[in-house]
Amino acid sequence: MVIFVFVAISAFVLGDLLGNNSVLLGDNSVGEIAGRTISLEEFQAAVQEREASYVLNFNRQPGDREMTTLRQQAWEMLILRHAIQKEFEKVGVQVTVDELEDMLHGKNVDENIKQAFTNQQTGQFDPQQVISYMNQLSTMPETSEPRVRWEVFQRDLEPGRARIKYENLLIKTTFVTTAEAERDYHIQTDVGEVKYVFVPFFSISDSVITLTDADFKAYYNKSKERYKSEHTRDLKFVQFPVVASSDDSLAIKEEISKLASEFKTATDDSAFASLNSDNSNAFTKYNLGALPAFISKDELTEGTVKGPFIDGSTYKLVKVSKVGKDTTDYARASHILIRWTDETDDAKKEAKEKARKILIEIKDGADFAQQAREHGTDGTAQSGGDLGWFPRGEMVKPFADAVFSATRTGLLNDVVETDFGYHIISVTNMKDNTSYSIAVIEREITPSDASINEALRKAEAFAVELSGVDEFTTRAQKEGITIYDAKNVEASERRINTLADARQVVQWLFRDAEKGKVSTVFDLQELYVVTVMTGEIEKGYKPLDLIKEEITPAVRNEAKGKIIIEKLSALQGSLDEIAAAFGKDASVQNMSDLKLSTNNMTTVGFDPLAVGTAFSPESGKRTKPFASERGVVIVEMQNKTIAPAVADYASYKTQLEQAAQNRNTNGIAEAIKKQANIIDNRYKFY
16 A cells, blocks of 8 residues: 555656656746747746735735736736847937936936825925935845835836837827828818618528638638637536535524524623624624614614524524614605706796695695606606615705704605705604614535535536547536537636636646547536537637638628629619619618718718718719628719818827827837737746
């Protein structure tokens, strides 16, 4: 037995060390940036840098979620170092010592420095505080926390400033000519009055169309750029949720029931509840307006213990610990607000008369809530005017005085004027300052070990001796298990469909999987998952066979468009005559304000290309039939009004320059990353 265990452990360790992803014999790189191989050691060093900075800033170790962010920050830092900073060097961008000092205590101080060294009395940044602090740091040991943190901060200043200088260089190259500005002026101001025939593609039945491989290939070749893809893989998966059984629920109920008698006689309800409860807010003070749903007003007698009872996914045991008085009054009311149209006396008089008329109707028997829905002018109208419970100081004084001075519930005798208008008020509950201290023992209904093992057993039984997509699908269908499909999963993803933290599944998919291979059982906390890889797309263009189904509607519409164009081209006469001759699916539309800056045409829909084509004929001319996104169009330009020339196109030039600068600002880093041919293999290790 000892020998067997030793051999098993040795095989496990050696398999890990000498396997495909071994740091000893396997590929030890996490990717490639701008032709440079990034080793695991270099990446880990970058991660440790970010981790150390996190600890210094937050004074604690990062958790799993934070580590995910820090690893991404480390990867971005390596991209900056090996791809983006190279571009800085090519154009001679440098950050001098003088510039760094300027960022610390000069004229262009970093915002973080400004915030940290602002004089609390004057509210102004004090550069002398920075200099004094730096002098203090120089006397500290090099390994001291304040000095290390400062050096890390200073080191991060330089690449940030270099990036700003580099981007400004490119942004300042933006130039718009007067001719471009003039063209934009005409795009925005020239107007065409058009009449057109629109024939939707659905006017031709699908059964009429026969698509060939040549049709698909032709469409694919001219639309190929739309179907670029990163390296992705597809999978199917089934899940086996870990749920508490009825026995689990009963056991928890029995456990909490044993506490009920002790709870009744406990002298310190807060301590008793906190000690025996799963929830953190075991003792809370409420007023009548904020009572939790699990206890009613009739149960609010001091010393009352209620439960155990199920509330959502927990069992609760509740005790009314103390009934007392608060310093704040609460009341509940409904209102109907009638606003005046303006600040004139006549408008206010009109609003008051309307409010009093409604008040009389309610006194005569009209339903208050219905009147609120019909006449109310604020957000409570749809809820029948109900304001719920509110403290005295929450409402404006005239309103609060009227409600809190009421001697009975029901409709107030007259309307109340506030700065918002006239209010018709019905007091639902009179003022009350009673407070209720309630202790709650809460136990989560969680699966027992037996339930967890049962879910695992089902998952393992499903996965045993299973191979291939067809066999996976057949077994799931036979056992009545839902199959989930996940397509285009990338190696960096952590989530798959509804699986929130599925990193281990993604790692298996890209490390070990191959098409048709079924995984072992994955433990994703509250459920077990079994998956099978179903497909793969390499980085580049998606192959035609994978997108054939996706593009079929577009290819079919293209074929229909040719038939419609051929039929329309053979017809003569006015547009109305052509539409009538084509049939009931053809419609004639008019637009009197078509501009090139418009992207929509009535019935045609969103189609910038159709708008451009429609605007092309001169007055009195028409286009040939052409295919748009949703059908075929013939446009007749009835009148084209060209805007007169203006002396200065500066405003249009400024707009174009600003738009170009915004595009440059947002796209510089992404363009560099794209040219760096980044290969991200971090999935092998994380």
